[in-house]
Amino acid sequence: MTELAEATSAVTFDSPQLQELIDHIADGAIERDERDELPYAAIAAVKAARLGALRLPVERGGGGATLTQLYEVFIELGAADSNVAHILRSHFGIVEDLLRSTRPEDGRWLERIAEGDLFGGASTEIDAPAGSTDYPYRTAITQTPSGLRLNGTKHYSTGNLYVDWLIVGATDVDGGKVQVIIPADRLGVLRPNDWDGFGQRFTGSGTTSFDNVEIHPEDYFSKETSRREKLPYPATFFHLQLNAMIAGVLRRVALDAVELVRARRRAFYHAPSDVPAEDPILQYSVGLLASQAFAAEALVLTTAAALEQAYAAHGTPEEQQLSLRAALLNAKAKVVIDELANRASSELFDVGGGSLTRRGAHLDRHWRNIRSIAAHNPKTLKAVAVGRYELNGTPLPNQGFF
Known part of the structure; x- marks a missing residue:
């Protein structure tokens, strides 16, 4: 990949600099897949461009993007390299939390984000009930003769291989639940590359462990008794990200189909045209894929606009209903997007025949990545929840899946 110049301020939405960054990330995606290469260089470019500050107000050194614009960028990143x-x-979820904070002491973290730093989360523990926030963390801070020390292991800690800071959920010395923010490279923080998924292979979604990590008073971010206000459906933000990533991969599938047909020099046996791009059967396949990509993106952006309305109503009587609406739209979108994308990533092979199954074409990465992203929560659960709501008015579950 070509080198990008380091930015003096955060990239802004729809700027040439942002497009240059996304193109830069896309240019190396197939080579990384070929070489099993972790995208450290791509993330370095993200930091240099200060993309992580996209949502910060311009007056705070950010890009000033709206929430809907953020999801547009997620779609574009998904099309470039869904791993990135x-x-x-997690970083952008943490940014949203900080933007809602009214605590002056949280301003220092926004300053770090404006400088290009990236944040990761370390909360999930392997024996915790899925979606629950009530379980006691086994990862704990204890008092030792040498001071406070953090020990424990977190799982599914996506992105932590690449970030600068970690927000860690732990049990404090008094038995209460806390969050601490520590440098990702502090002594005793272990971030092995042990994620072995067949898709999204370079996300670093494995374990993060803490072996007698020093904890200082200034590392404390929040305590259970003074937690920031929570949104009615806090997980909508994160699961809409997943829908946006799949929509992005589907966009890439459609673009690949166009390029493959244009590049073909031989027609199928019994093809109605000797020129592949003039073959109505191939035109149908390409048109179908492009239409499916459009539908997925439209669903994501409609839901993003609804979530943006809910965020704007924070603290008002309308917030609960608007948040429910956004969660409901996101659930409906997932049911449709998963179905479209999994089918489309297989139908892509209809435009080129057996030659497209060569490993060197790397077209299987689309199905592998879509399948891995979609597996974060089943569309069957979402469809059932939507059906219950439509039939009986039953509110959506309010936990990790929603």
Whole structure:
């Protein structure tokens, strides 16, 4: 990949600099897949461009993007390299939390984000009930003769291989639940590359462990008794990111189909045209894929606009209903997008025949990545929840899946 100049301020939405960054990430995606290469260089470019500050107000050194614009960028990143989009997932969730904070002491973290730093989360523990926030963390801070120390292991800590800071959920010395923010490279923080998924292979979604990591008083971010206000459906933000990433991969599938047909020099046996691009059967396949990509993107952006309305209503009587609406739209979008994308990533092979199954074409990465992203929560659960709501008015579950 070509080198990008380091930015003096955060990239802004729809700027040439942002497009240059996305093109830069896309240019190396197939080579990384070929070489099993972790995208450290791509993430370095993200930091240099200060993409992580996209949502910060311009007056705070950010890009000033709206929430809907952020999801447009996630779609574009998903089309460029869905691994890179996924790596940034926790960071942008943390940014949203900080933007809603009214605590002056949180301003220092926004300053770090404005400078290009990336944040990751370390909360999930392997024996915790899925979606629950009530379980006691086994990862704990204890008092030792040498001071406070953090020990434990977190799982599914996506992106932590690449970030500068970690927000860690832990049990404090008094038994209460806390969050601490520590440098990702502090002594005793272990970030092995042990994620072995067949898709999204370079997201670093494995374990993060803490072996007698020093904890200082200034590392404390929040305590259970003074947590920031929570949104009615806090997980909508994160799961809409997943829908946006899949929509992005589907866009890439459609673009690949166009390029493959244009590049073909031989027609199928019994083809109605000797020129592949003039073959109505191939035109149908390309048109179908492009239409499916459009539908997926439209669903994501409609839901993003609804979520933006809910965020704007924070603290008002309308917030609960608007948040429910956004969560409901996101659930409906997932049911449709998963179905479209999994089918489309297989139908892509209809435009080129057996030659497209060569490993060197790397077209299987689309199905592998879509399948891995979609597996974060089943569309069957979402469809059932939507059906219950439509039939009986039953509110959506309010936990990790929603």
